[in-house]
Amino acid sequence: MDADLYDEFGNYVGPELDESDDEADDISVDSEEGEDDNEYSQTEPINAVEDEEMQVVLHEDKKYYPTASETYGPDVETIVQEEDTQLLTEPIIAPVKKKKFAHVESDLPRTTYETEFLADLMDNVDLVRNISLCGHLHHGKTTFVDALIEETHVDMQDKHEKGDLRYTDTLFTEQERGVSMKSMPVTLVLSTTRNKSYSCNIFDTPGHVNFSDEVTAAFRLSDGVVLFIDAAEGVMLGTERLIQHAIHERLAITVCINKIDRLILELKLPPTDAYYKLRHIIDEVNELITKHTGEETQSLISPLLGNVCFASSYYRFCFTLNSFASLYAERYGGSINSVEMARRLWGDIYFEKRTKKFTKKQPISGAPRSFVEFILEPLYKVFAQVVGDVDESLPVLCDSLGIYLTKEDRTINIRPLLRVVLTRFLGKMTGFAEMIVNMVKSPLENAPQKIEHIYTGPQDTELAQQMMKCDQDASLMLHTTKLYPTEDAASFHVFGRVMSGTLYAGQEVKILGENYSLSDEEDSRVGFVGRLWISEARSVSDLL
Template identity: 25%
Template sequence: MPSIPEAELIRLQANQARVRNICILAHVDHGKTTLSDSLLASNGIISSKLAGKVRFLDSRADEQERGITMESSAISLYFKIRRRVAAASIAAAANKANAAAAAATAATAAAAMGNVTDQSNDNTTNTTTTTSTADGSAANSGTSTPSESIAEEYLINLIDSPGHVDFSGEVSTASRLCDGALVLVDAVEGVCTQTHTVLRQAWKESVRPVLVINKIDRLITELQFTPMEAYIHLNKILEQVNAVMGTFFSENVLEEDYRKKAEKKKEQEGKESTTGLEDMFSDWHVETQDDSHIYFHPSQGNVIFASAIDGWAFRVDQFAAIYAQKLGMKEGVLRKCLWGDFYLDPKTKRVIGYKGLKGRALKPLAIHLVLDNVWKVYDVVVVNPDKEMTEKVVKSLNLKLLPRDMRSKDTRAVLTNIFSQWLPLSTCVLLAVVEQLPSPPAAQKIRMPKMLHPFETTPPEPTEDWEKGMIDCDPSSGVVAYVSKMVSVPLDVLPKNKRKTLSAEEMRQRGRVQREQLIAAAKSAELGEVGVHLDVDEVLANRVQKEAEEKAAAEELEGKEALIGFSRIYSGTVRVGQKLKVLGPKYDPANPTQHCSEVTVDSLFMIMGRDLIGLDQVPAGNVFGIGGLEGHVLKYGTLWSAEWEGGQNLVGKGLETAPIVRVALEPEDPSQMAQLVRGLQLLNQADPSVQVLTQETGEHVILTSGEVHLQRCMADLRERFARIEISMSEPIVPFRETAVDAPAQIVTSSAMAVNEAQGRDQAEKLIAKSETGARGTIVATTPNRHVRFVVRTVPIPEDLKKYLLDHAEQIQTYVEDNGGNTKNNSGAAVLTGDVETGEKAKAQKKLLDELTPLFAKAGEEWKGREKDILAFGPRRVGPNLLINQLGFDFSRNRSSNSTDAAEESQGGISVQDMAESIQTGFQIATNGGPLCGEPMLGMAFFLQEIEILDNSQEAGGSGGEGRSKMAVSSGQVITSMRDACRLGFLEWSPRLMLAMYSCDIQTTAEVLGKVYAVIARRKGKILHEEMKEGTPFFSIQALLPVVESFGFSDDIRKRTSGAASPQLIFSHFEVLDMDPFWVPNTVEELEDLGEKADRDNVAKKYMDVVRKRKGLFVEQKIVEHAEKQRTLRKN
């Protein structure tokens, strides 16, 4: 098929009803890119024989080398089908189109065309009396209605996304831009971890999915299943996928039910309670919700069975169209019976159900009419090659194969040729996309209300013009677009820099002109005119000079990169030269001047994989590239019409993998630091998952999702963005510090003491354990002896700690919305302060309602203390608590009118003046614990006493002297509070918490022992092992410390000869149940382990490594037993 002209694709952009924006989602190695290749081959972009081998959308060298997709890529495809529709329907559609065209104004001509076509497309399934079969021909439905053939053209904007867990951010990018998705599942491996993740992402973004069960050929050639066994196996996969979808639906139903109950309870407050009968019927609304539309079933047309590598795919309706007339049945009825417990009675030739079997061993229709035929082709072509039978099959299917193809010794090539004519993959998939997935106007009516009101269960009716424009996908409205990521492309790929490719006719014309010039110059030379020879030389010189200039321009552009925005327009029409507002991710309509800038559209592009097509304008409903955003959009943002006031932030929270692996970078040549900084800026914009930080020490650090992601980022820096040699530190893995209720070891190392600097003796006098208080109670006095306070450190109970970790995002949103504890109110409780009515008040009440039972359950000491939380930490949102146990509120705003103010202050310093310093010390302590300076997790600090000592009266001087002494006291309170928290922490039994990967591996029984050995050697633990029924594969779930994971994937592939490949995703922090200060005490321990037991105390080893990296003191003897004689063995 010839390549589609650019003009055709650009023309279809204006016809919104004929546009489909789709993405391909799947687990790694389930066949996404192979499927994409087959779709590209249908447009003549690549050869059909290279589909699955060239991996066209994997444009990076490392993608081709590893065989996995690392970046989401987009391309626009053209699809044309012919349908047989009733003649009356055609006339009605034509009249409607004429009426709409007459009513449309010149300014909205393109939009009117889109609306006319939308009407015809939305009713495609209703007006179509026959459907296109896989080979493109129409199958008769058995009706006698006069029909004609009409052509329908579609523009399919396809985005291929990665399946590797390290690049989950790219999946969020793709799903945010699309209205539909092709979800691929390997027919052998079934539903895997990333399958679950991408289905959740599609559900969250209201993206309608179509299920593609790929690699069915493996069931035939590898597992050697019979059609019956394959049918049972495929049904199990459908059950697995539908179980996942049902889980999502149940979560929504329960959440909605909880909300309705809460509203009803609120309405009934103060009224008489309902009767028991009313309570019994109050929950019935949960059962009335219909969930049939969310499931996959072949009879609904949303399931495709495929083998992308062999180039075939089918839906059951294709076989229903073929067999309907032969069986004398209506196509619609047969389609519903072609999958499930339906059988063909050989005597009556009628379809019967399971009850009609009456003990007979009949095959289900799906096997008898569908799978048997596919298995037969594989049997005679590949499994048991038989040329005669192959020719009979080809003839019975009415296919036309060339004799040379039939004589080919490559049986797989013969198979592909047969299936490409019988059940072509591209036709089946694109037809399913057109019929099952919505157009932009239809999709935005569903998606936009949820995107604009993400926290509303029932979104309100649109009132603003921009809101109506987005929901209606109105191209004549103001511009609203979403930039999902910034894509780095070479400058020479941009259309303005690209050398124009001449057509054959243009090249012939240029040759004729040059020959005529040379002939004319030669004739003049024959006449003997003076200096005419220079004319011939000049013609040749001009040609050489022009070629040299073009070559120099290309060399100048080589290696340089430009950033374009990968975007979706929801409303309006964006044009080159238009001015737009850019709303950043932190944009808040309440502060419209912040995180907002104005930009002029520099260029627009249609993204065609590795190439870009320049555009003048892009109407609503399309995916496109936009230039001119560099310096305005960091990773993602919202484009808003400059004429509209305010704006709405469209940035959503995806399912990105938390960046857990960090490394420090520096150039090999220090003089190239500026190039490294520039390269890091480009990397930060081009990669949605990476984080680039500059430490206080000046070090440049990048955070990545995993080892593969880190390797890709380093390759980009060295080869594309910085283009210099870069040295990389050892990977830095985060730890957490916590404490448990166990006997504490004696801390003998000065490195673990509260004050590691000079003056340790003084610190011991001023900060010490309370002799009378409970465990973890510390009495601290500032060095100038002006302030004394008592802090008690307690581990947070497990249930409460789990809540704080699970609801960290909710707590962060609440604290940020309320501005945290400001300087003027830093002593007030976080959850009981005065907040505005509305959403903030609801969030405060919800947090208190959820925390109250957890605090009550924790014990008498905790009961009611949720209202006394002064701060969360570290960074004011972490899972550590500072709790006020003073008995009074010492915030500035409340104590100014308190009658106890005189008692709480002495001289010029008051307790209220210390509130901010107390909180700052708490934040510093929780951000870097005493073990190795890593953040604490799950610790509570009760502020029990605070006292201003008598000798502090001298600090109340007047003027600058008083303020100076006040500042000194505040600074000393911060350090004293920090040290008190750390010493209280050490009073308990401290533990390190390791970052853990969740590891999923699928492998065969032959290498199962080797997999276990590798996991055990890296201190992992097996959680679950299950054999996938009907397959030789085992599914293993394990936990692996991140610190031990580097090189794990390569190691396990080497040990198993490539039979096992792990998927690692960050899971949680887990306590390493080993005291880093433990040393052998008993005689047996000393005999077995020695005095230090360094080789067995893993916690101490990890702690010392981190302390050494941070430049902290490490207790390590350089020379031991120096008095012993050294014996040097000579060779």
């Protein structure tokens, strides 16, 4: 190699070469290659498929091990799992997860009464009342039960301050949608105005028409109903349907006009107009009862008869004419007869201040009726004083009513403060308990009518007579209408009413289906009773 023809980097820097010489070389090479091809084409062709051992196989296409079907045969079912598909955060054997569908309290909530006292009341049939709370959608039934729960259970007020309690809405779906879907029983000990305790089995029923079967199941086990009506909305289509249903089941009907606070805070009606609104609701209920029963009576539902109460579920108060008159009797000592005063607190009756007597003649033009003067106007004043001026007028109001408020009570918001003041002013819901005790018959008193309606067998048999007498020593007869799932929905608890006899844990019973008859016992089977409970909505109390 001549060093002058190339630079220091090995590049050619010499004179230009003759292009004809390069082309000649290329042509000669091409011709030689062409001759080789022709000679090669004249020979035998090469096999298209080479030997497998000489093939180039990619890594992902290589076969290191035989397949499962090749190892075990085509008749064996095999499962092949790839390696490292499970995350490191997941355990190899995961624990069993228990699904929860309902709110269940593991510990029994503390009550103002002992469980033994409740069990003793249940032994006396005359001290038991079975009722169903029914009404149109969102008329305050579940909230009213919350008020009873807070009154009879300790430390429930703290749970309510965090949000709506909705104690009988145990399902998660009920809590999310804000609508009751199941009839939920709860057993409480309620006291009347005379401080006499009764065991009350209360059914909280759904108000939506799609769950009317739940209402039917509750009515079959009840002796009476409490019809809830929104004071602002009045009688609705669902209200009429429930009245017809209760009449068909031959149940005693009582009325609770709920949410009367809406007349004051939302509609802002004057006291006299609020009285007309309440009286119109009662007249509508009487017309519907007359329409579906065919009995033309002057008054079927009336506050004077004691089967109407007025309430505000949100503000936790409920009263009847008798319970409100008892407040005046306690305030002014024994000079006032509460029973006689209650008879004069409804209708076109006025109070003449000059003679201090009640009269049916209006003393002066524009004089308010007794219900307006003695009940509605005090309520309006309490609402106005608390909502209006808390700092100046509220202490004076509390001193005049004998209500003591702590420093913490004075710093809370208006609505909770209203609840505290009204609860301490009107006291416990003794008026509601007194209404259901006086207007709803005990299971013993209502047994003949109940058995005649629901028992499909002959009425003149010994078994029917035993059920009509609620004989505890007779043959066991249990009427069941509901099955309640457990917390994980794996099994069910049977809920029913003992019509006669006594039920024990571990007892052998004969379960009768709908198609059972004395001539055909195919729809029946023998079973054993498990544990016995008293339903408390989100919890149950064991019966020993």
